[in-house]
Amino acid sequence: MLTKRIIACLDVDGGRVVKGVQFENLRDAGDPAELAKAHSESGADEIVLLDISAAHERRATLLDTVRRAAKQLFIPFTVGGGIRTLEDAAAVFSAGADKISMNSAALANPKLITGIAERFGSQAVMVAIDAKRCEGTSSWEAFTHGGRAAAGRDAVEWAREAEASGAGEILLTSMDRDGTGAGFDCELTRAVADSVRIPVIASGGAGGAQHFVEVFRQGHADAALAASIFHYGFSRLVDLKEEIGARGIPVRRPC
Amino acid sequence: MIAIVDYGAGNLVSVKKALDWLGAECAITSDPEEVGRAGKIVLPGVGHFASTETLERTGLKQAIADSIGRGIPFLGICVGMQWMFQRSQESPETRGLGVLQGECERFPASVKSPHVGWNQLEVEPSSRMLRGVPSGSFVYFTHSFRAPLNGATVAGCEYGGQFSAAVEHDHLFGVQFHPEKSGEIGLRLLGNFCAV
Numbered sequence: 001m002l003t004k005r006i007i008a009c010l011d012v013d014g015g016r017v018v019k020g021v022q023f024e025n026l027r028d029a030g031d032p033a034e035l036a037k038a039h040s041e042s043g044a045d046e047i048v049l050l051d052i053s054a055a056h057e058r059r060a061t062l063l064d065t066v067r068r069a070a071k072q073l074f075i076p077f078t079v080g081g082g083i084r085t086l087e088d089a090a091a092v093f094s095a096g097a098d099k100i101s102m103n104s105a106a107l108a109n110p111k112l113i114t115g116i117a118e119r120f121g122s123q124a125v126m127v128a129i130d131a132k133r134c135e136g137t138s139s140w141e142a143f144t145h146g147g148r149a150a151a152g153r154d155a156v157e158w159a160r161e162a163e164a165s166g167a168g169e170i171l172l173t174s175m176d177r178d179g180t181g182a183g184f185d186c187e188l189t190r191a192v193a194d195s196v197r198i199p200v201i202a203s204g205g206a207g208g209a210q211h212f213v214e215v216f217r218q219g220h221a222d223a224a225l226a227a228s229i230f231h232y233g234f235s236r237l238v239d240l241k242e243e244i245g246a247r248g249i250p251v252r253r254p255c
Numbered sequence: 256m257i258a259i260v261d262y263g264a265g266n267l268v269s270v271k272k273a274l275d276w277l278g279a280e281c282a283i284t285s286d287p288e289e290v291g292r293a294g295k296i297v298l299p300g301v302g303h304f305a306s307t308e309t310l311e312r313t314g315l316k317q318a319i320a321d322s323i324g325r326g327i328p329f330l331g332i333c334v335g336m337q338w339m340f341q342r343s344q345e346s347p348e349t350r351g352l353g354v355l356q357g358e359c360e361r362f363p364a365s366v367k368s369p370h371v372g373w374n375q376l377e378v379e380p381s382s383r384m385l386r387g388v389p390s391g392s393f394v395y396f397t398h399s400f401r402a403p404l405n406g407a408t409v410a411g412c413e414y415g416g417q418f419s420a421a422v423e424h425d426h427l428f429g430v431q432f433h434p435e436k437s438g439e440i441g442l443r444l445l446g447n448f449c450a451v
Contacts, residue, residue, distance in 0.1 A: 002374045003393065004415055040438070045373055048339060076395060076436050093266045099435060121265050121301035123369065123397040160303040168397070169371065197381040198370045222372065 003250045004216045004217055005242055007109030007201060008044040008230050010035055013053040013080075015061040023161055033068040039230060040075050042237040047073060048101065048171070048225060051081030052146065059088075063095045078126055080171075093124070101171055102129040104144035105227025106160070107151050110165040125169075126201075127162040131155035131188055132175040138176045140188050147175050155188070156195050165194045170200045171225065177205030179228070189219030199224050207236035209243035216249050257281035258321070262309040265301035270332065273435035273442060279449045287318035295448070296322055300334030302314035302358070304400065305346040307338045313352070316352065323354065325420045325425035328426045330384075330451045336422065336429030345400045354427055355407050361449060368417035369399040374412050374432075376420050384428045384447050385421060393438040394420070394430075401431060426451065 010017050016030045020086050036047045049069065051062045061080065066079050079092045080101025089100045106113050106127050117125045131140035132149050140155040151158070172192050174185035186207045193200040199222035202215045204225035215221045230237050245251045257274060259267050261283050274281040281297075284290060296319060300307065310316040323329050325431040331339045338351045343359035362368040371384075378385050388410075401418040404411060410421035412431070422429040428448060434441035 002370065002372050003394075005372050070268075070272065072276075074276070074436065074438050074442060096266055096268050096272060098266065098269055119300075123301060123371070124266065168369070197367055198369065199367070222367075 003045070003248045003252045004212075004244075005045040005201075006043075006212065006237070006244070006251065007046040007225040008039040008237065009048045009050060009051050009203070009222055009225050009227040010039075011227060012059055012062070012065060013051075015065050018052065019201030033072070034194050036069040036077070036180050037072050040073055040239065041125060043241050044075065044230075044251070046076040046078070046223070048078040048080065048113075050101070051079070052132070053081075063091055064097040066092060066097055074093050080126070080128060084112075086112070086115050086119065089120070093120060099124045101128045102124040103130060106162065106165075106167075107144055107153065108141065109174070110161060113162060113165040113167050117168070122166050122168035122198075127159075127167040127169075128171040128173050129155050129159060129162070129174065129192075130140060130173045130175050133185070133188070133216055134135050138187060138191070140191070143175060156191050158202075159192045160195050161196050167198060169198055170196060172200055172202055174202075174204035178203070180205055181229075183207060184219060184221070184224065185216035186215055186219035189215055189221050193220035193222070209240055209247070212240070212244050213247045213249055256295055258290045259283045260290060260296060260298045260310075260315060260386050261285040262306070262313065262315060264306040264309070264334070265299065265300055265305055265383045267435075269344060269435045270299050272450070273445055277442065277446050277449055281334045285313065285315070285450060287314040290315060293322070293327070294345055295330070295451075296326045297332065298335035298338065298447075299332045300338065302334065303345060304337060304343040304351075305349050307334065307351070307384060310338075311350075320352065321396040323427065326426055328448065329428065330448050331429040332435075333433060335432060336431055337400060337402060338404055339422070339427065339429050343400055351384060355402075355404055355405065355424065355429075357405050359402050361400060363415045369397060370401075371397045374409040374414060374420075376412060379409040380395040381423070382423050383451060384423050384430075385409055386447050388440055388442050392440045394432040394434070394440055396420075396432045398431060402429075
């Protein structure tokens with residue numbers, strides 16, 4: 001049976017993982033390559049590395065980080081942050097990424113999605129949508145530049161256009177829930193997941209196993225991503241998947 | 256030496272990386288002569304079935320067919336496996352290699368397509384490629400078309416009905432999933448292919 005994916009996200013700035021990490025038995029708890037490997041060994045179905053620095057002079061550092069992380073990673077590996085051109089994407093792929101994630105650049109120029117998908121396949125192109133609820137409504141606006149700029153676009157409608165342009169997956173972050181631990185925005189996730197045929201990855205708000213169960217059941221998500229929840233120790237991810245599985249959601253367990 | 260055939264469709268780094276990890280001598284190449292000299296051939300592939308037409312234009316198809324004729328082991332991955340069949344509904348006018356009978360088809364409308372994520376294998380125990388891979392093992396898929404079950408199927412997978420996740424016939428091997436992205440199980444499979 002096709003399982004629901006649990007994706008571990010690493011936010012990286014200047015080659016270092018920046019969220020509070022409390023992994024044990026790591027020589028260097030801020031090293032993205034070590035953390036990616038640790039997450040993979042503890043049962044993550046996929047790794048997403050987001051470069052939040054994105055400053056141009058740091059691209060070389062990022063590529064080096066991607067290369068080091070990819071070398072010992074044999075599960076799907078996505079890299080996002082600051083990818084603005086086909087050349088940027090090509091460099092990240094040759095460093096060992098399987099997929100790239102784009103937000104601002106895709107919104108500014110949806111043809112970029114098409115161009116990268118034609119060269120590397122749709123499965124390699126993830127479009128990240130940061131969505132914020134329009135107060136008191138059931139509609140959400142897309143934001144760019146790390147949530148700093150409103151794009152003036154309806155999130156659901158943009159997800160449809162991204163799919164039509166060649167995106168293979170949507171990484172959907174609820175800005176209202178991000179970092180709160182209060183649970184995913186199931187209403188937002190469902191609105192997008194029911195509007196496209198490509199997989200939707202829910203993000204923002206994960207605090208416990210129940211939240212994952214809810215976003216898969218009520219939110220119709222194909223996958224769910226979290227960062228800080230996984231940063232308390234290796235065993236958490238294994239336990240989390242065990243608990244989600246025990247509640248009837250199909251998840252991958254090691255053979 | 257294992258030739259990883261580059262025909263401009265997608266990213267071959269992951270496959271190379273996995274084979275490097277296993278200690279196999281391998282090289283990414285688009286040169287038909289180099290493919291012809293290789294002791295084993297891996298044909299990865301992503302995207303559209305029509306992209307395999309490049310193989311025909313560049314002489315790579317002939318080189319691969321010649322090597323297969325001489326008994327050289329061949330592994331097709333994803334679209335590379337679909338290409339081993341005669342054709343695909345994705346691009347009906349494109350001819351596959353045709354070493355396996357049949358046509359690749361769409362998923363039924365009852366399930367979301369593409370099929371993306373970790374799904375389970377039902378393994379035929381006699382398979383050489385899947386030695387040490389138990390039934391129920393999870394592997395990573397990402398595809399919109401699929402090969403039906405046939406005489407060469409050595410692993411089935413369920414998604415909107417059963418389809419061929421892995422095929423094997425003499426020295427010809429194919430996998431619909433991505434062994435280079437399927438953790439320990441995928442590395443075991445690639446190790447088996449290297450040892451053939």
